Amino acid sequence: MSKIIKIYEDNPNPKEINKVVEVLRKGGLVIYPTDTVYGLGCDITKTKALEKIAQLKGVKLEKANFSFICSDLSNLSDYVRQIDTSTYKILKRALPGPYTFILPGNNNLPKVFKKKKTVGIRIPDNNIAREIVSQLGNPIVSTSIYDEDSLIEYTTDPELIFEKWGNIVDLVIDGGYGDNVASTVIDVSEGYPEVIREGKGDIDFL
Structure with a gap:
């Protein structure tokens, strides 16, 4: 039976974070808040x-463009090839923040993503998301929660998310109202920044 738990972003309760981590370690699916829209995620090591x-999104896993949620830039070399200084400076300026950076993947990617040349990396400016990843010890693979309603692209109310997704996922985190604007996507895989999608993150710093 799925559960909804309240976690406060200002001061995430370690016990509650631990409950989320346990669900992820058992191969469960979790809906959690970010600094943009609510995300649906799982442990990167649980195929x-x-x-x-991938099935919920109606895509083939090998072709899915999921983001990897990391807790800070120190995890980057686990899944990303060496990047140059100018790219690193861009990441340092923007993160944590409402951005997804597309970077060149390396050979440590999980088997299912081996054919992918690039990966999308997110370090959200949200204590709940970053604490979960930090305690889990590896990234969460994540995708945004869309709404079928053409007028509301993203559901922002965690109670409504739970009503809709409660019988599909294992846990929904109520971290307060989410945003309804997705992250800005910037491709830096070729060594220079290319804006793929303008979202919540400002691009003036590029």
């Missing part, structure tokens, strides 16, 4: 959970 998310 069955990854397959389930």
Whole structure:
């Protein structure tokens, strides 16, 4: 039976964070807040959970463009090839923040993503998301929660998210109202920044 738990972003309760981490370690799916829209995520090492998310999105796992949620830039070299100084400076300026950076993937990517040349990296400016990843010890693979309603692209109310997704996922985190604007996507995989989608993140710093 799915649960909804309240976690406060200002001061995430370690016990509650631990409950989320346990669900992820068992291969569960979790809906959690970010600094943009609510995300649906799982542990990057759990292939069955990854397959389930791909199925929910109606895409083949190998072709899915999921983001990797990291807690800080120190995890980057786990899945990303060496990047140059100017690219690193861009990441340093923007993160944590409402951006997804597309970077060149390396050979440590999980088997299911081996064919992908690039990966989308997110370090949200949200204590709940970053604490979960930090305690888990590896990234969460994530995708945004869309709404079928053509007028509201993203559901912002965690109670409504739970009503809709409660029988599909294992846990919904109520971290307060979410935003309804997705992250700005910037491709830096070729060594220079190219804006793929303008979202919540300002691009003036580029």
